[in-house]
Amino acid sequence: MKEDRDLMQRLKPCAMDQILMYLAFSALKTGGHRHGAFLDAAATAAKCAIYSTYMEEEQNLRRTGRLHHLEPKRVKVIVKEIDQALAEGKLLKMLGSQEPEYLIQFPYVWLEQHPWQAGAPRIVGTHLTPREKSEIERDLPDELPPARLINSIQLMELIEFLHSRSQEALPLPKREPLSEPLLDHIRDRLIYSRTVERIDISRGLPLYVLLKTSYSPESREERVFSMIEDTASYFRLLNAWVDRAPHTFRALETLDVPADQVEEALNELDKLLRAWADKYHCEGSPTLLLQLAAGLK
Template sequence: GSPRWQARQLSARQRWEIEQKLPANLPDAQLIDSIQLRDLLEALHQWSQAKLPAAERVPLSDAVEEHIISRLLHSQTMLKIENAWGLPLFALLKASYAPQGLEERVFTSVEDTANYFRLMKEWANRSPHTMRIIEELDVPLERLEEAMNELDILVRSWANRYHQAGSKAMTIQMAFGEK
């Protein structure tokens, strides 16, 4: 595969020092610097704005850009790595965004619950290509974080194996917690 990041201007020792700051089990994504991150946010913003009528489109402001970066860092979706030899670097920690604020989490829960009930209704009606998944187990408290991380990796790996852009859009929705 391709390298995690392009650092031609850094020595092997400098690259090693930065790589030591990276956690294990990162999603398959490259590290990017702050300029690349802002370019990516701008491109995503333009893409999302293209779906709106021209009269409703707004430019991406610096304040909104900073807010997005702050939310991604706060939610631990992304990690900022200070780089003594150049611009700060950013690493993707999760393949999806999970909001931290109570209001955002409640709103997400309502959307997820509605989608879950729709899927369960389809399953109850024996609609093709739907299935119900439930598993109950006892997990030692000292292995709980390990189990959750492994489950996240397994589901992400499974999704990556079967995902093909432009194919039938599917969703898998799970919640994990105490019985």
């Protein structure tokens, strides 16, 4: 996190580049999206802009190409792609959610395929001695989800299962096999996010434990989630404000506040907002959305 902010400060990116960087950090580092997935998503967003220009410019391939500096041929392919997405529901290469599906779904599939009942052994079907098993069980963290331990082959099978399931949505020609680098990537991501943990044993395949019932439900992750949702929503509000849509409002205040009064000021602001909202709230009327963020400059 600190690394990220340092990097941003040193590179001095402009506002758009900053937004891109925050997005990249969230998608790649926090969310665990593949590098290629992020590039694809950015390319798809650009395609939407091109498609939109094409429609506004009387469906003129050459002119659209000139306005955005790409080949008319390419514009045509892009327009076709978006058209198919709109008409036939073909999937565009977007991120689709905060985290990749195969990571989100992973704990559920494990819980389903390798369930564990209280009292039963967590480790089954290995060549370990009972003594070794109980030693491992003893060293397990507390409060584990009700799932058995699995070995590295079973882990691979789980990932393979999820991968093929996530590929089902794609048309046959676009499906990609689960390559070894991709498998390693997913495994490492699961470990990195502390969704699973590896237990190396002296001989034979390493074992894996499921640590959490869902991918990344830490409190920090929840805030990251809110950050992205809020920013998208804020972007949308400002977009309406740019077009002078009725009932939109934008404010930006900078004020110097003594350090020992900041908390007090923010608390009061919170109360003011609530009182204001209470005063005007009237169930069933059109819904007004208000977003606010404050912090030291």
